[in-house]
Amino acid sequence: MRFMMLMIPLGYETAPPDVKLDPERMRAMMKYNESLKDAGILITLDGLHPPSMGARVSFAAGKPVVTDGPFTESKEVLGGYWMIDVKSREEAIAWASKCPASENEIIEIRQVHEMSDFPEEIQQAAAGFTELQGNAARR
Amino acid sequence: MRFMVIVKASKDSEAGVMPSTELLTAMGKFNEEMVKAGIMEAGEGLHPSSKGARVKYPGGPATVSRGPFGLTNDLVAGFWLIKTKSLDEAIDWMKRAPFDGGAEIEIRQVFSAEDFGEALTPELREQEERLRAQAAKK
Numbered sequence: 001m002r003f004m005m006l007m008i009p010l011g012y013e014t015a016p017p018d019v020k021l022d023p024e025r026m027r028a029m030m031k032y033n034e035s036l037k038d039a040g041i042l043i044t045l046d047g048l049h050p051p052s053m054g055a056r057v058s059f060a061a062g063k064p065v066v067t068d069g070p071f072t073e074s075k076e077v078l079g080g081y082w083m084i085d086v087k088s089r090e091e092a093i094a095w096a097s098k099c100p101a102s103e104n105e106i107i108e109i110r111q112v113h114e115m116s117d118f119p120e121e122i123q124q125a126a127a128g129f130t131e132l133q134g135n136a137a138r139r
Numbered sequence: 140m141r142f143m144v145i146v147k148a149s150k151d152s153e154a155g156v157m158p159s160t161e162l163l164t165a166m167g168k169f170n171e172e173m174v175k176a177g178i179m180e181a182g183e184g185l186h187p188s189s190k191g192a193r194v195k196y197p198g199g200p201a202t203v204s205r206g207p208f209g210l211t212n213d214l215v216a217g218f219w220l221i222k223t224k225s226l227d228e229a230i231d232w233m234k235r236a237p238f239d240g241g242a243e244i245e246i247r248q249v250f251s252a253e254d255f256g257e258a259l260t261p262e263l264r265e266q267e268e269r270l271r272a273q274a275a276k277k
Binding site: 004006020021022023026027030033034037042043044045046047048049051053054055056057058059060061064066071073074075076077078080089092093096097099101102103105106107108109110111112113117118119121 | 141143145157160181183184185186188190191192193194195196197198200201203208211212213215217220226229230233234236238239240241242243244245246247248249250254255257258259260263266267270271273274
């Protein structure tokens with residue numbers, strides 16, 4: 001089963017665009033990343049620039065509306081994520097619990113949809129999507 | 140530049156209501172356009188937060204709470220990873236996504252090795268590249 005571990009650093013919602021990272025913390029995180037890889041469960045991982053460099057698009061009735069970051073009403077924003085392949089939610093929780101995260105950080109664990117989760121009718125409508133993803137991933 | 144496009148959760152996504160065949164068809168077409176344009180790297184949907192968990196780090200052992208989590212505008216339902224030349228190009232693409240009825244997405248730039256500056260020592264950089272190469276092989 002694939003799970004996303006969503007890193008939510010409280011306070012990142014107001015971080016400036018040129019946020020500075022602490023080399024000590026990076027070293028600790030890289031060690032943790034390495035342990036995920038050594039266990040053969042790491043699929044991919046990424047870090048995200050602060051929301052002050054991002055944008056939102058909302059689709060109310062009619063035209064899409066674009067808002068530039070930072071987003072004042074946000075209380076929690078993503079700082080990055082890991083995608084892992086484990087046997088159960090419990091195993092995902094156990095791995096997240098080992099992360100050298102700080103007191104201001106939360107890791108949210110969410111299962112990723114597989115095509116086989118969808119009813120037959122939906123699978124047919126989405127036929128070719130997995131193939132598309134495969135093509136996309138090879139780029 | 141790489142961007143993560145975060146799709147926000149809704150009442151339906153949290154209730155586990157599957158998108159209609161119509162919407163899935165429109166989404167499939169949109170994805171296909173992005174793949175053909177060479178900008179789409181990945182796209183995934185997440186199960187409702189009721190199947191998820193949260194881990195906190197108060198100092199000492201980590202604490203775990205199980206979902207569901209309250210539906211806020213910060214809760215995530217899915218994402219794309221795309222590669223475009225600028226944030227504006229990413230926005231232009233996403234304006235064409237087949238959403239309606241108050242759906243919202245957030246576009247965030249993904250860190251690349253260059254962004255880390257001196258914090259990413261040559262040794263860490265080498266470690267990071269090796270890790271990515273091996274993870275990608277799976």
